[in-house]
Amino acid sequence: MSKGDRAQDKRDRRRRDRSGASHALRRPPASYGDKSNRVVYVACEGSRTEPDYISLLNKTYGRDKSFRLKYCHPGHGNGLDPVETVQQTLKEAGPEDEKWALFDRDADDNRDRKIPDAMRLAADRGVQVALSHPSFELWLLLHFQHWTSQEHGHDEKVKDRLRRHRDAKGFKDYDKASGDRGKGLNDERGNALLGRETTAVRNARKLVKACPSGRCSADRIGKIQPIPAKGGEKYAEWTERTGHAAGCDPLKRDPSTDVWRLLASLGLGTVVEGRG
Numbered sequence: 001m002s003k004g005d006r007a008q009d010k011r012d013r014r015r016r017d018r019s020g021a022s023h024a025l026r027r028p029p030a031s032y033g034d035k036s037n038r039v040v041y042v043a044c045e046g047s048r049t050e051p052d053y054i055s056l057l058n059k060t061y062g063r064d065k066s067f068r069l070k071y072c073h074p075g076h077g078n079g080l081d082p083v084e085t086v087q088q089t090l091k092e093a094g095p096e097d098e099k100w101a102l103f104d105r106d107a108d109d110n111r112d113r114k115i116p117d118a119m120r121l122a123a124d125r126g127v128q129v130a131l132s133h134p135s136f137e138l139w140l141l142l143h144f145q146h147w148t149s150q151e152h153g154h155d156e157k158v159k160d161r162l163r164r165h166r167d168a169k170g171f172k173d174y175d176k177a178s179g180d181r182g183k184g185l186n187d188e189r190g191n192a193l194l195g196r197e198t199t200a201v202r203n204a205r206k207l208v209k210a211c212p213s214g215r216c217s218a219d220r221i222g223k224i225q226p227i228p229a230k231g232g233e234k235y236a237e238w239t240e241r242t243g244h245a246a247g248c249d250p251l252k253r254d255p256s257t258d259v260w261r262l263l264a265s266l267g268l269g270t271v272v273e274g275r276g
Contacts, residue, residue: 107153197269
């Protein structure tokens with residue numbers, strides 16, 4: 001080896017050593033004891049309303065509650081199916097990071113097979129799921145009123161009630177107007193939701209107890225904890241995190257929404273919660 005080659009070899013080793021040290025020191029956010037910069041990765045089936053809601057929570061409560069919801073953007077605006085939603089979370093988050101996937105029952109696109117597949121994948125890979133039956137709009141409506149009508153996966157009645165509710169300011173043309181006024185949560189709509197989180201959580205908890213299976217209750221849930229970094233859980237154990245019984249069919253949880261669990265995990269809407 002020539003003198004020049006030996007010098008180059010030393011430089012290459014130094015670069016490799018520095019690179020290796022850098023990677024060795026890198027730690028996932030969840031491994032730090034300091035929760036002041038808690039990051040939660042969230043993927044959504046919808047491309048507009050859910051991301052807007054995540055942004056609203058970050059902007060309004062993130063600093064005071066010391067969290068940041070990291071939206072896992074798929075790189076397009078076409079939306080995702082339930083399995084793709086879970087996969088998108090896994091693509092962006094590390095094994096020890098907190099991970100959530102939000103998707104709907106929505107009978108209009110024949111997803112009966114994909115929802116159970118998505119939930120089993122989530123259980124296996126340590127992802128929390130917030131399933132809304134029939135749709136995320138039920139969660140929005142629960143900020144203003146309770147809702148018990150079974151819609152069998154169709155959400156037009158839910159959206160119609162949301163548009164007509166006197167306290168749902170700005171929602172009159174929800175999903176009817178074009179552009180930002182369509183399904184977005186602009187300032188007026190966002191302001192109508194803010195401060196009603198406790199009502200929404202309480203109403204959503206009631207729906208768990210009213211689940212058609214007759215064996216479910218949010219009472220069985222204590223503090224909403226992240227799934228341990230060791231990885232996934234048995235499906236039955238994972239299901240019980242939602243308050244639903246181990247054998248409860250998610251396709252029959254009509255109506256219901258698990259978005260309340262995401263908020264409760266962030267300390268929102270939980271004024272020493274009365275059991276419901």
